[in-house]
Amino acid sequence: MFKYDLKKTLSEKVFIFWSMIFPLALMSCFYWAFGGIYDIENSIDTRSVGVIYESDNEFATYFGDVLEQIASEEDAILSVSEVTDKAELYGLLEQSKIDGVYLVKEDSIEVLMNPKYSATDSMILKAFGNFYVREYDMIEDAVTSGNIGAVATILDGMNEDADYMSKEEGIFAQAPNPYLWYFYSTLVMGILFQAMSGIYIVEQLQADLGVRKVAMRTSVSPVPKSRLIVSVYLSRLLVALGISAVTIILMNRLFKVPVGNRLPQLILLVVAANMFAISMGEMFGLFFKGSMSSRSGKGTGVIMASVFLSGEMIATLPGVFERYAPIVNDINPATVLNFALYRLVYYEDLTTFYIEIAKIVLVTVVFLVIATMKLRRQKYASL
Amino acid sequence: MSKQVIKVDNLVKRYKELIALDHFSMEVNEGEVLGLLGPNGSGKSTTINCILSLLEFDGGDIEVFGKEMTPKSYDLKRLIGVVPQEVAVYDEFTVYENVDFFCGLYVKNKDERKKLVKEAIEFVALQDFVKFRPKKLSGGLLRRLNIACGIAHKPKLIFFDEPTVAVDPQSRNNILEGILKLRDGGATIVYTSHYMEEIEQICDRVIIMDKGQAIASGTVDELKGMIKKSELIRIEVHGVDEQTLNKINEFKNIYTVNYEDDVLKVEAGSGKHNVIDIINILQENGFKLRKIFSEQPTLNDVFLELTGKELRDD
Structure with a gap:
């Protein structure tokens, strides 16, 4: 039964189109249209910074050494200005001749940015500063306690993950990189289109809805409804995950859109998102009125609205909601999934990411329980 | 059983x-x-x-x-x-x-x-x-x-x-x-x-x-x-007069006799000799018969008689 459910799902090209081909086509448009302006490769190009030392302790001295080391590497992400005079550096920053200024204090580092720089620029410079502070503190603690083994472990760790923001912040405290936001929105849109698959599940299992009465045939068979539901749901989820995996790989390889290097969390996100989308589709199929095509049409409308409000066409829109009506972002699945993906790629602390995933999983479970209860119904008022 | x-x-x-x-x-x-x-x-x-x-x-x-x-x-x-x-x-x-x-x-x-x-x-x-x-x-x-x-x-x-x-x-x-x-x-x-x-x-x-x-x-x-009618006889014949029609109507198995446009329609009850009896009387009176049809009752007739309407509306 599962084999045939899988075959049926795979042969429904419409899902592959809406969940993979269409999003990739949109991504191609973004890539060609905005690639020159928001080149992601450029976003990790060298940033020039100035440094003002307000302290001359070891914390400050080592920071200077680390900066020098980074600036000397091939394809360095930072270059350090020769200028050390405070007023002169502020002037260069004002004239956009440098990207930022590190203000090195006793045991902290402040980053001064020109307000017109993008959030990504800001993120990178802040991330580096925060990273240094945290690692220095940890090494200092380890040395003070005489735990040399711990120092070695910390140094190993430093070589692995230096790209994340170390401190949790609201994503829209500063506008996110719109280029990336479009890509992530489009990916999320593709996943949410798996809701159509959920609508098909309802059509396939509910005898009073099918255009062709196949559901009637399965309903009078000796196979319990619960087994039919599990089989068809798992087959559709499996295909949806395959589609998402291919889309993400192509997005990453063709358009160089970063997806981070936390594979388990990325898989968790993709599984949760697809399960949510399919179960949401089941809700559309069960509770929207009208023919199946009418239900599909209404479902598509909801998805498009959700994706639009998440910033698919206007990347700053979620930021506006964050400021004036945060509830819109909180209840919009596309925005929640975008947030989660953005956090996964750019934030070191994943607490909020896990909270977002937990929310999605919770809603999915509620949807699944409702759908299963409704779909397990064996008798109908009319056929 | x-x-x-x-x-x-x-x-x-x-x-x-x-x-x-x-x-x-x-x-x-x-x-x-x-x-x-x-x-x-x-x-x-x-x-x-x-x-x-x-x-x-x-x-x-x-x-x-x-x-x-x-x-x-x-x-x-x-x-x-x-x-x-x-x-x-x-x-x-x-x-x-x-x-x-x-x-x-x-x-x-x-x-x-x-x-x-x-x-x-x-x-x-x-x-x-x-x-x-x-x-x-x-x-x-x-x-x-x-x-x-x-x-x-x-x-x-x-x-x-x-x-x-x-x-x-x-x-x-x-x-x-x-x-x-x-x-x-x-x-x-x-x-x-x-x-x-x-x-x-x-x-x-x-x-x-x-x-x-x-x-x-x-x-x-x-x-x-269950129904009264058991046979519908249709005969294409020219110029049948009133007297002959009355004679046909007098047979005991005959329920209705209708003559229109050179077609004689007779509804008869069960009986083996309905058709031959009618043919005989027409020939005895000198009428030349062209075509003869005998239709047995259908379930539609049963339905029609029981409900007063046709079984199929198409």
Whole structure:
């Protein structure tokens, strides 16, 4: 039964189109249209910074050494200005001749940015500063306690993950990189289109809805409804995950859109998102009125609205909601999934990411329980 | 006495104000083809869906193979096959895959299933189309596939719900012959249709339904015996006079005599010599006969006499 459910799902090209081909086509448009302006490769190009030392302790001295080391590497992400005079550096920053200024204090580092720089620029410079502070503190603690083994472990760790923001912040405290936001929105849109698959599940299992009465045939068979539901749901989820995996790989390889290097969390996100989308589709199929095509049409409308409000066409829109009506972002699945993906790629602390995933999983479970209860119904008022 | 396979007692089904089944009762005996005959909306499909426990109903009892039928009567469902009114197959699967999928809902063993699927496909003569998808099949072939999907697991009780709608005459005959073969193989069959010719051709017993009620039941001959008229005689003849018409009307088996546009129509009761008696009297009076037709009463006549309306409105 599962084999045939899988075959049926795979042969429904419409899902592959809406969940993979269409999003990739949109991504191609973004890539060609905005690639020159928001080149992601450029976003990790060298940033020039100035440094003002307000302290001359070891914390400050080592920071200077680390900066020098980074600036000397091939394809360095930072270059350090020769200028050390405070007023002169502020002037260069004002004239956009440098990207930022590190203000090195006793045991902290402040980053001064020109307000017109993008959030990504800001993120990178802040991330580096925060990273240094945290690692220095940890090494200092380890040395003070005489735990040399711990120092070695910390140094190993430093070589692995230096790209994340170390401190949790609201994503829209500063506008996110719109280029990336479009890509992530489009990916999320593709996943949410798996809701159509959920609508098909309802059509396939509910005898009073099918255009062709196949559901009637399965309903009078000796196979319990619960087994039919599990089989068809798992087959559709499996295909949806395959589609998402291919889309993400192509997005990453063709358009160089970063997806981070936390594979388990990325898989968790993709599984949760697809399960949510399919179960949401089941809700559309069960509770929207009208023919199946009418239900599909209404479902598509909801998805498009959700994706639009998440910033698919206007990347700053979620930021506006964050400021004036945060509830819109909180209840919009596309925005929640975008947030989660953005956090996964750019934030070191994943607490909020896990909270977002937990929310999605919770809603999915509620949807699944409702759908299963409704779909397990064996008798109908009319056929 | 043959075993009872289905027993429906006082079944009531309402759709809001509309009463679809009004205290409907029926029994189906093992090994027979029972026909449910009635116009569209008379309650035939509703009856089947109630028996299959797909539809909620408002009153009455249903027993299948001596047990109460419920949605979770999986042991009973295993013995039942359904050929629904609409073609219920997956467009994405080939002919073979469709039959295999639906057979797989009943039979888990792969080898056994393979044999059953092959037999079902041969039974409906679709061997040359096993790799075709439904969209490539004609209406008649689709209907045959619909049947194969419903019978592949060799059910003991099969419901055919108007399986010949929109089917060409040749395919229709194949389907009807197939149904008789299934009966001869030991299956009990419930067959619904609003085509009286089909019912007459294959059914051992018939229940005529109208407005959710069984208005008559019995064998085809028993049903025809219930009505006054048994023969309609049509003779093309020129210039028959009033006196001759009165003589014909005086025969004891004659109910009505009508002469119009050189066609004499006579409705007669049962009797072996109706036609020859009328021919004799016409020839004795010097009339030259052109064409003679004698039509036996149909189930439509039975329905017409019982309800005052035609069985088919198309």
